[in-house]
Amino acid sequence: MSSVSIVRCQEYDRDLTMSAVRKAVESLGGMQAFIRPGERVLIKPNLLKANRPEQAVTTHPEVVRSVIRLVQETGGIALVGDSPGFGNLETVCERSGILDVIRDEGVSLVSFDEAVALKNNGQFHRFEVAKVATEVDAIINLPKFKTHGMTVLTGAVKNMFGCVPGKRKVQWHFNAGVNHNLFMRMILELYMLLKPRLSIMDAIVGMEGNGPGSGKPRSIGLVLASEDAVALDAVCGRIAGIMPEKLPLLKAASEAGIGETQVERIRVLGEQLSNLVLKQFRLPGYTPTEWPLPEWLRRALKHAFTTKPVIRHELCSQCGICKSHCPQHAFMQEDGRLTIRYRDCIRCFCCQELCPQGAIAVGKGWAIRMAR
Secondary structure (H helix, E strand, O other), rough: EEEEEEEEEOOHHHHHHHHHHHHHHHHHHHHHHHOOOOOEEEEEOOOOOOOOOOHOOOOOHHHHHHHHHHHOOOOEEEEEEEEEOOOOHHHHHHHOOOOHHHHHHHHHEEOOOOOEEEOOOOOOEEEEEHHHHHHEEEEEEEOEEEEOOEEEEEEEHHHHHHOOOOOOHHHHHHHHHHHHHHHHHHHHHHHHHHHHHHEEEEEEEEOOOOOOOOOOOEHHHEEEOOOOOOHHHHHHHHHHHOOOOOOHHHHHHHHHOOOOOHHHEEEEEOOHHHHHHOOOOOOOOOOOOOOOHHHHHHHHHHHOEEEEEOOOOOOOOOOOOOHHHHHOOOOEHHHHHHHOOOOOOOOOOOOHOOOOOEEEEEOOOOOHHHHH
């Protein structure tokens, strides 16, 4: 039976955060159950882009500090690394406060620029991942509790997609993103290939609404931990008020038999889950885009019944990040402003995820709007 430990923590005070992270891990047997002396341990936070800690876009630096110290207490050698969706790694770490923690604790920041190919026995036969992720003895996964335009919630499993370096993420969106079910399966197989030994969720302050990069911070007051990232995501879904079958990654995990998706079969430690469900937690709009119909009819219905990225022109600074990162090159300049060719858009929501101004939202097709 998969176990998920939950500990309350209302603020990012250094001592309080350390106590909560320690307690969450101790409920699972302590860090010594996961890390042995002398092992090199990659600590993988969520470093989407360069935002201040209070914006709740990245894993909070005090959570990273706490995990570094627990690894060091066991005699492990801690490394911190990620491949940001946008921006230079050191710049993102500096802006998010994590670079100061790395310097304070005397650990190394490792780049994911160099990639190696790994064979996989699943539906996807080959992955190119950060070389350092294959060279360490263990990975500890530090996701952030946030919404996401494509996956509804982005959690522990999705955070491992950050081990795909740089523009290769865009290639995966192009290759598998047309079929969202296939994309979810790809993320799950990547997670199983790299298999972090432990995932610790920063849910002290999470994000709701237009996540993962432009939503509103939401006080949740929790630290969660589990060996099973799928189970951890299922519990987070329940806290957000979402049944597992409504979360694309968990639906794909259930179909593939990966991890535990049924909350009733998960051993929840530390807190009563029913007492933690958030009231009126704001989700991004999401409707799947796959239709088992003729192509001409599927295209017509897709625009009417599915969600899509929508540009808020009053917020757009014309920086061009969305255009340069779109795997389908669906953005164009028209009458002095950016527009989207929806016939080319595959609804991967890379643009919405990376927009530094929060100028791209998840919009609904006309049929969905009329039904409300």
